[in-house]
Amino acid sequence: MFTNPFHGADHTDQNAETRPDSNTVAHKLLDEVHQELRLQTQNKSKQNMIGEIIDLAYDPVTEDHRRLTGIANRLDRAAAAGDYAIIAAQQKIIEQELSRDQRDRNRRQTIDFLANDVVSVAPELGSAAISAAAKFIGGFRDNAEANRRADAKEPLHIMQKPGDYQEEITIDGQKRTYKVHVPPGYTPDKPMPAVVMLHGITENADVFADRTQMNAKADHEGFITVYPEGNPLLKNQTHLAWNVANWDIFHPARHADDVEFVGKVIDRIGQELNVDANRTYLAGFSNGGMLAQQVAAEKSDKLAAVALVGAALSGKDKAPKSPVSVIDIHGTLDPVVPYEGWDNSLGIVTMQPVTYTSDYWKAADGINDAGVETSKNGVIVRDSVNPSTGIEVKQIGIVGGMHTWPGATATMAADRVIKATDEIWDFFSHHTLGHGDLKMASASLRAFA
Numbered sequence: 001m002f003t004n005p006f007h008g009a010d011h012t013d014q015n016a017e018t019r020p021d022s023n024t025v026a027h028k029l030l031d032e033v034h035q036e037l038r039l040q041t042q043n044k045s046k047q048n049m050i051g052e053i054i055d056l057a058y059d060p061v062t063e064d065h066r067r068l069t070g071i072a073n074r075l076d077r078a079a080a081a082g083d084y085a086i087i088a089a090q091q092k093i094i095e096q097e098l099s100r101d102q103r104d105r106n107r108r109q110t111i112d113f114l115a116n117d118v119v120s121v122a123p124e125l126g127s128a129a130i131s132a133a134a135k136f137i138g139g140f141r142d143n144a145e146a147n148r149r150a151d152a153k154e155p156l157h158i159m160q161k162p163g164d165y166q167e168e169i170t171i172d173g174q175k176r177t178y179k180v181h182v183p184p185g186y187t188p189d190k191p192m193p194a195v196v197m198l199h200g201i202t203e204n205a206d207v208f209a210d211r212t213q214m215n216a217k218a219d220h221e222g223f224i225t226v227y228p229e230g231n232p233l234l235k236n237q238t239h240l241a242w243n244v245a246n247w248d249i250f251h252p253a254r255h256a257d258d259v260e261f262v263g264k265v266i267d268r269i270g271q272e273l274n275v276d277a278n279r280t281y282l283a284g285f286s287n288g289g290m291l292a293q294q295v296a297a298e299k300s301d302k303l304a305a306v307a308l309v310g311a312a313l314s315g316k317d318k319a320p321k322s323p324v325s326v327i328d329i330h331g332t333l334d335p336v337v338p339y340e341g342w343d344n345s346l347g348i349v350t351m352q353p354v355t356y357t358s359d360y361w362k363a364a365d366g367i368n369d370a371g372v373e374t375s376k377n378g379v380i381v382r383d384s385v386n387p388s389t390g391i392e393v394k395q396i397g398i399v400g401g402m403h404t405w406p407g408a409t410a411t412m413a414a415d416r417v418i419k420a421t422d423e424i425w426d427f428f429s430h431h432t433l434g435h436g437d438l439k440m441a442s443a444s445l446r447a448f449a
Helices: 022-033 035-057 059-081 084-100 102-125 127-152 205-212 214-221 258-272 287-298 354-364 420-428 438-442
Strands: 163-171 174-182 192-198 224-228 231-233 236-241 275-285 305-309 325-331 372-376 379-385 392-398
Touching: 163 258, 174 205, 174 258, 192 205, 192 214, 192 258, 192 287, 192 420, 205 214, 205 224, 205 275, 214 224, 214 420, 224 258, 258 275, 258 287, 275 287, 275 420, 287 305, 305 420, 325 354, 325 420, 354 379, 354 392, 392 420
Parallel strands: 192 224, 192 275, 275 305, 305 325, 325 392
Antiparallel strands: 163 174, 174 224, 231 236, 372 379, 379 392
16 A cells, blocks of 8 residues: 655665655655545545544554554654654665555555545435445454454363463464463462563563573462563564554554453463462563553453563553552663653653652552652662552662663673562562552562672
């Protein structure tokens, strides 16, 4: 549907004679991206009605318009400023994305063309055209519902013995993977806590398990670990990413409903294993921590506590329906997800400051007091507790810490002061669904190793 105006051109070339005209380059893409929208505005009286039909039938159409608009606007600004390196980088992303999504792109194109045709003839055909559009697009909704019904009938893999398992689950017709580590002490007749781990960008389940050493902790303490996997980031099938509200960038994972995926994984492990439903926890690093907060908000009835490492809220976050205890670990010198937030002047990434995260969860958990702040060995802890429920929001700032999972293998000395894996399980172990241990929560600072 979208042709590539940059194909075959080297836009990093600084030779003025070979440099493409900035206005032509940017506006050509902008025109192509918004062809459907321009056609729709020819008949504004029908635009909202048709838009509602399209949105109800196939939400990604609207989402694509919004995301592609952002890309086109950024290209426009880059071309005007003569920043051809940005143009070249975006061009490669667009090429790879459109190639990977060929099948879905054709379906979206069919919907777009139908919408345009209906809008163009709406004055003559009126409600008949709209009804035709609704009937045609309804087929896509029926297919989606059929996929969901098929997903629900997917056979379970009951895991009776300790060990490592690679599992699959179908989400809206797409196969997704997750890995499960069942510790040696597991027996099917006794419920066991579970910790769901969300890897960072460019990682996968195996890399994240190795980085965090959470499986060794699980073997020692007696809990199940689960590692859902994101979608491939561009061409590398082992470099994965999650679709989160923090990003407005064009990448293959952007269509995935990862909140629903993680929610279904939590449900599935409860059917495959004897999981203690009151002691299911979620932890995420970086991009995975951003998704963890979205899951915690939308699936708060499933989680007793959530751990974040090097993550941030987007500022577009939904309020959770149920209280959730949260521990947030963040380096003060993190260059990727900055402690003080991200300057969003380009409109690409939204990352709120660490203080925003703690304030958000305190408000969600009904915690009104400022809490207790203590510091030791270059670690600052701010701990707040709901005195009625024991629900807790704990923020650990590592002075001089970088963007990593703190522990013995961290590169910087500051990041070796604490072990994130130990801190997280210590926090989790004192929280159950909707409740916390008031005595443990009131102890705001542990003795750091």
